[in-house]
Amino acid sequence: MLQVEDLQVVRGRKMVLDGVSLKVQPGEVLGVLGPNGAGKSTLLGALCGELATQRGRVLLHDRALADWPGHERAQLLAVLPQVSSLGFAFRVEEVVGMGRLPHRTGKDRDHEIVHAALEAADALHLADRSYLALSGGERQRVHLARVLAQLWPGEEGRTLLLDEPTSALDPLHQHTTLQAVRGFADRGAAVLVILHDLNLAARYCDRILLLEQGRPYVFDTPQKVLQPEALKAVFGLEVLVHAHPERGHPLIIAR
Secondary structure, three states: OEEEEEEEEEEOOEEEEEEEEEEEOOOOEEEEEOOOOOOHHHHHHHHOOOOOOOEEEEEEOOEEHHHOOHHHHHHHEEEEOOOOOOOOOOEHHHHHHHHHOOOOOOHHHHHHHHHHHHHHOOOHHHOOOEHHHOOHHHHHHHHHHHHHHHHOOOEOOOEEEEEOOOOOOOHHHHHHHHHHHHHHHHOEOEEEEEOOOHHHHHHHOOEEEEEEOOEEEEEEOHHHHOOHHHHHHHHOOOEEEEEOOOOOOEEEEEO
């Protein structure tokens, strides 16, 4: 389990995140929403140890994140940043195989996991292609497969952090990506995902943290967070909210 207590992050003289406390629970997809500049990527950077904090603690399995040896932490925690790129003509299968570097499960088992992760990301047909020949959306799916392979199959004790994993994807692959993430959580992993699409968050997240100017505005279930008053206050957006006619989760319609 990954948790943070009373987190504060300051850059220069500006406080970019303050008063954030949360636990990413096993079996849960926790969504983080907020307008540009609200502190979403800063939160993810602090949670993975990339950014220093001025106050608060980040704990992985009740142990300070900084106290974990790198290879041990990589076996338990995987991060997909907002932008991932490679400048070499690796085959896609090789790129995804990089996710297995912290492990010693053997060539045959690693090969099975890489193919399973590629299939989960709907990218198995790309396995023999050069990474440099892929479109932006295809590269994004390959990097998703890489972090899935790092924690495969996603059982309890593993934590996956994702920063806007659907940003470059067409509507179909937005859903296949979040279905893969949802499947990881359903097998016991803890998942935190930063999203911009309110309806995707409503469908796939168990809880949502709504950030405003670096501070938590509300943190609860999608039904309680995705309300017209909160969305107007944080995004300045007038919306209608109805129950999805088939699934029952909130359906957000801009007015």
